[in-house]
Amino acid sequence: MAERVLYGYFRSSAAYRVRxxxxxxxxAYRQRPVNLLKGEQKSAEYLALNPHGMVPLLDDGGVKIVQSLAICEYLDDAYPDTARLLPSDPVARARARSIALAIAADIHPLQNPRVGKHLQAEFGVGEDGKTEWIRHWIRTGFDALEQQLAASPARYAAGDEPTLADVxxxxxxxxxxxFAVDLAPYPHIVRIAEALDALPAFADAHPAKQPDAV
Ligand SMILES: N[C@@H](CCC(=O)N[C@@H](CS)C(=O)NCC(=O)O)C(=O)O
Structure with a gap:
């Protein structure tokens, strides 16, 4: 049977989602670490696979897909007989996608290493400034997300089963x-994260448990 390989990095949020x-x-899948600190994402070998120079990339028996949310939706479509990441009900599906996108499209891109490097190289921002920049965008997103979760309280982010939102x-x-963001103002976010951490599928995907963890 053709192999399933995840190109990722232990601390990458986007690779963590796919795990x-x-x-x-x-x-089942094999991991192929791409060391972002060593710049392996910009190697000719990796750029030939993913011209965006980012992880994750999933090679599912020769089908190569980039972008974590596209990978998750592909897995849901290609393997519909196991747990669904997106509910079939249109409202529940939209809620799950809306939380997933608030994180993946609005919060996470601003904390990317390449953004930090650009701030440093082009605008003279130091290490502390870079960290404060990341904290600012996480807090901005979490302030809104906390309200969104409070408005539709459930066991997990978008219902009583884990979905793409929780991923x-x-x-x-x-x-x-x-990045040492104070999570005290976000009781719903923290409660859901604790519930997710107790599920093996989430716990086993934790960065510290990956083969390339340092
Ligand atoms: N939208 C992309 C984001 C992927 C992404 O941001 N990957 C980061 C790690 S979490 C990366 O590879 N960054 C490389 C860099 O900044 O040079 C996805 O969801 O897959």
């Missing part, structure tokens, strides 16, 4: 903790 999705769907939420909480 969770693969685990939730019970799909994005837990890695973003991990990043918030990594």
């Amino acid at each position: 969770i999705a693969l685990n939730l769907k019970g799909l 994005c939420l837990l890695p973003q909480v991990f990043s918030a903790r990594r």
